[in-house]
Amino acid sequence: MGVNLNKVAKKANAYQYQLIIMRHAKAESGSSGGDIDRELSEKGRRQAKKVGKALAAISLVPDQIRCSGAVRTRQTLERMLKYFGDRPSVDYRQSLYDGGMQALLDELGHVKSKTRRLMIIGHDPTVSVASQWLASPDSDQALLNILGLGMSPATVVIMGSDKPFEKWGIRDGDLVAVLTAKDCG
Numbered sequence: 001m002g003v004n005l006n007k008v009a010k011k012a013n014a015y016q017y018q019l020i021i022m023r024h025a026k027a028e029s030g031s032s033g034g035d036i037d038r039e040l041s042e043k044g045r046r047q048a049k050k051v052g053k054a055l056a057a058i059s060l061v062p063d064q065i066r067c068s069g070a071v072r073t074r075q076t077l078e079r080m081l082k083y084f085g086d087r088p089s090v091d092y093r094q095s096l097y098d099g100g101m102q103a104l105l106d107e108l109g110h111v112k113s114k115t116r117r118l119m120i121i122g123h124d125p126t127v128s129v130a131s132q133w134l135a136s137p138d139s140d141q142a143l144l145n146i147l148g149l150g151m152s153p154a155t156v157v158i159m160g161s162d163k164p165f166e167k168w169g170i171r172d173g174d175l176v177a178v179l180t181a182k183d184c185g
């Protein structure tokens with residue numbers, strides 16, 4: 001049974017604020033420059049394209065994007081920006097590579113007040129753990145269970161709230177969807 005992306009968009013847009021957390025697409029297993037320099041694999045390039053195309057098709061293009069400074073996250077974002085156009089402002093953050101869960105949570109407090117849809121692109125286990133911490137226990141139990149398994153490459157978590165991002169705390173996001181690249185096309 002496939003995911004109906006239009007239903008996901010409708011549910012997400014019922015909230016004033018939407019947070020999209022993504023794990024980078026599939027990367028090569030190694031790099032001579034170390035972990036931070038690992039590039040996307042061919043599969044990862046296809047995954048990033050699918051996710052970007054799907055989010056744009058259902059009008060869930062972010063206003064602002066915060067992306068880890070690692071090569072694989074930047075490459076993931078580059079492929080997605082082709083579908084997002086000029087709309088999102090983009091900030092690269094080294095802290096999203098090496099700062100752990102607190103760095104991701106800190107990003108919410110530094111979002112421009114006019115931002116209604118924020119996307120954060122980072123690494124596992126940070127993105128999985130932060131998503132679990134942010135998800136309200138009142139969210140759909142099946143989605144919470146999926147989230148509890150961790151996020152495979154190119155997985156996207158979509159949360160919503162009527163609180164501005166700087167007021168989000170632990171368990172404040174209603175979990176709308178957990179999408180894999182396969183769900184996106």
